[in-house]
Amino acid sequence: ETGVTQSPTHLIKTRGQQVTLRCSSQSGHNTVSWYQQALGQGPQFIFQYYREEENGRGNFPPRFSGLQFPNYSSELNVNALELDDSALYLCASSLDGRGDYGYTFGSGTRLTVV
Amino acid sequence: SQQGEEDPQALSIQEGENATMNCSYKTSINNLQWYRQNSGRGLVHLILIRSNEREKHSGRLRVTLDTSKKSSSLLITASRAADTASYFCATDGQAGTALIFGKGTTLSVSS
Numbered sequence: 281e282t283g284v285t286q287s288p289t290h291l292i293k294t295r296g297q298q299v300t301l302r303c304s305s306q307s308g309h310n311t312v313s314w315y316q317q318a319l320g321q322g323p324q325f326i327f328q329y330y331r332e333e334e335n336g337r338g339n340f341p342p343r344f345s346g347l348q349f350p351n352y353s354s355e356l357n358v359n360a361l362e363l364d365d366s367a368l369y370l371c372a373s374s375l376d377g378r379g380d381y382g383y384t385f386g387s388g389t390r391l392t393v394v
Numbered sequence: 395s396q397q398g399e400e401d402p403q404a405l406s407i408q409e410g411e412n413a414t415m416n417c418s419y420k421t422s423i424n425n426l427q428w429y430r431q432n433s434g435r436g437l438v439h440l441i442l443i444r445s446n447e448r449e450k451h452s453g454r455l456r457v458t459l460d461t462s463k464k465s466s467s468l469l470i471t472a473s474r475a476a477d478t479a480s481y482f483c484a485t486d487g488q489a490g491t492a493l494i495f496g497k498g499t500t501l502s503v504s505s
Contacts (some may be wrong), residue, residue, distance in 0.1 A: 290408050310418040315495075317434075323482075328491045328492065336492055372493075380424070380425065381442070382427055385438070385439070
């Protein structure tokens with residue numbers, strides 16, 4: 281059984297650019313959630329995808345968008361990058377859309393915006 | 395916004411000692427979960443306790459939940475250096491689609 285895989289591990293982008301982060305969910309999981317974690321803070325919910333549909337969204341602007349594919353893998357896209365977007369981006373998968381059995385997190389993508 | 399608040403923010407103990415971390419939250423929940431994070435990498439799910447449960451054990455971990463006080467505690471018994479990490483409590487929100495995390499407790503276990 282494979283866990284959650286995220287790519288890339290690290291990324292450096294320039295302010296104003298666009299970035300795409302990728303996540304492969306754990307085998308058998310149909311739900312993927314994305315979180316942003318700034319240094320010294322707890323993760324903040326960005327959005328969740330359940331069976332390819334957005335199933336909930338946190339307090340993030342529309343320039344944060346996502347996709348889930350038929351194999352339940354997912355992408356997080358961020359347009360017009362700002363310096364404050366520098367953070368660890370975490371992907372988590374779960375068995376259902378409610379996370380009643382807990383979430384499996386990936387190791388994250390460290391994004392630095394300069 | 396963050397719902398869970400862990401206390402203390404930082405904890406330093408010796409190997410073999412017990413570590414207790416507390417978490418308070420604001421709204422009603424379906425479940426509360428505890429996660430561990432090593433060196434700013436991915437989170438590892440430790441234990442989930444449902445709102446109708448009062449105590450749960452997993453190995454050296456013991457979690458309690460008091461829904462009347464909106465609080466939970468995580469006890470790690472006989473701590474090891476490998477337990478050094480940040481620990482987060484998370485509650486479900488937005489009809490269960492999101493986890494709401496606190497800022498975490500940083501635990502340092504020295505040998």
